Ligand code: SF4
C-alpha cells in the first residue's frame with residue numbers, strides 16, 4: 001500500500017519540477033530581455049501581454065511552428081539526438097535542489113526536492129559536464145564549419161572550467177562535511193553571532209569562483225564563445241531551426257536557472273530565512289521558504305544578466321588564461337587554505 | 353585588485369543605467385516629436401482656389417539625384433484649366449524605393465508644388481505600390497492627402513498636412529531683412545503657412561536632445 005503512494009509522490013514531484021523549470025524559462029527569457037533593455041536605456045519587449053511578460057511564450061510558440069530544416073550534409077542520427085542530449089542534463093540537475101522546507105502529511109514526511117542523493121553535489125558536477133556533449137555533437141554532426149568551431153571551443157571551455165567548478169565547491173564540502181544538498185541547506189540555518197545568517201557565502205572566494213565557472217559552464221556571455229554570433233554565425237546551433245533550436249534554447253535557460261538555484265542553495269542558505277513561525281499560522285508560513293528560495297535564485301540570475309550586459313566576450317586566449325592561470329590555481333590555493341584553517345580549528349596547531 | 357576594480361566599475365555603470373530614462377518609445381502608440389524640417393513623404397499641393405500648383409516644368413525630375421521622378425507636362429485644357437499656368441503635370445510619379453529623401457525636388461520647384469511632409473510609414477509588400485502616382489501625391493481640395501497604405505495603428509494621416517520646414521524657411525539667401533515675411537503662396541486646406549521661426553530670435557530648445 002505504501003509503495004504506490006511513494007511512487008505517486010515522486011511522480012508528482014518530477015512533474016512539478018518539470019513545470020517549474022518550463023515556467024522559469026519563460027519568465028527568464030522575458031526577464032533577461034527586460035533587464036538588458038533597462039541597462040541599455042531601451043523599453044524592451046512590451047507587446048505580448050502586460051509589460052511583455054508573455055514574450056517567452058510567444059517566442060516558444062513561434063519556434064514550435066517553424067519548419068525544422070534538416071540540412072543535407074548532417075549526420076542524421078547524432079544531429080537529431082543532440083538537442084535532446086542538451087535538455088536531459090539540464091533537467092536532471094534541478095532534481096537535487098530543495099526548493100522549500102520539508103513538511104509532513106500524516107506520518108509521511110515530504111521533501112520539496114525530487115530526491116536527496118547523499119552524493120548530490122557530485123551528481124550535479126557529473127551531470128553538468130554531460131551538457132557539453134550535446135554542444136560538441138551538435139557542432140560535429142552539423143557538417144558545417146562554424147558549428148564545428150563552436151563545438152571545438154565548447155570542448156576546450158568545458159575542460160578548463162569544469163575543473164574550476166568542481167574545485168570551487170570543495171571548500172564548501174570540507175566546511176559543511178556533507179555532499180548532500182539537503183544537508184547543506186540545513187547546515188546553513190541559524191545565525192553567526194545572532195545576527196548574520198550562517199550562509200556559506202562567508203567562503204566568499206568560493207562563491208566568486210563558482211559563479212565565474214557557472215557562467216562559463218552555461219556558455220553565457222562573456223564566456224559565450226561557443227555561440228559567438230559575430231564570429232561563428234550561431235556557433236553550434238547554426239544549422240538548427242524550429243523545435244530543435246528551441247530545445248537548445250530551453251536547455252540554456254534551464255541551465256541558468258539551475259545553476260542559479262544551486263548557487264543560492266549552496267552559498268546563500270537555500271530556503272533558509274525568517275518564516276515568522278510563531279506569529280503567523282502554519283497555513284501561511286509554509287510559503288516563506290519557497291519565497292526566499294525564489295528570491296535568492298533570482299538574485300543570482302540577475303547577476304548572470306548583469307554580467308552579460310556589462311562585459312564584452314573574452315578572446316579565446318583570455319578565456320584559456322583566465323581558466324588555467326587564474327581560476328584553477330585560485331581555487332586550489334583557496335581550497336588548501338580552507339582545509340588548513342579547518343584543520344587548525346579541529347585539531348589545534350601541530351606545534352601546540 | 354586592478355582587475356576586480358575595473359570589473360566592479362563596469363558593473364556599476366550598467367547598473368546605474370537601469371534608472372535612467374528610456375531613449376526608445378513604444379513606437380506606434382507613442383511617436384517621437386519630429387524636427388520641423390523632417391523629410392518625409394511628398395505631396396503635390398494645390399492653390400487655395402483648388403488649382404494645382406504643379407506646372408509640369410520637370411525641374412524636379414531634372415534635379416532629382418536618384419532619378420526617381422517621372423513627370424509629363426500637358427497643355428491646360430482652355431475650358432477647364434487644371435493649373436494657373438500654361439501647362440500642368442498630367443503624369444506625376446515618384447518611385448519611393450529609389451527616393452533618398454534629399455528634398456532637392458522641393459528646392460527646385462518654382463511654384464512650391466511639391467513639398468515634403470512628416471509621414472514616413474510607407475512600407476509595402478509590393479514594389480509597384482511603392483511608385484506613388486498623382487492619386488496619392490496630389491492633395492485633395494480640402495488639403496487632405498491620400499495614402500497607399502490603409503489607415504492602421506502605425507499611420508497618422510494628419511502628418512501629411514504638416515509641410516516640411518524648408519518651404520517655410522525665412523530669410524532666403526540668409527538675409528535677415530526677409531525674416532518672418534512669408535515668401536510663398538497659400539495652399540488649399542491650410543491657407544498661408546506661417547513662417548518658420550527665424551534665426552534672429554534665440555532658437556527653441558531641441559525637443560529630443
Ligand atoms: S527627395 Fe530627392 S530623391 Fe526624392 S524625389 Fe525629391 S529630389 Fe528625388
Ligand code: SF4
Pocket residue numbers: 405406407408409410411412413423441460461462463464465466
Ligand atoms: S512639381 Fe514643381 S518642379 Fe516638379 S514639375 Fe511640378 S512645378 Fe515643376
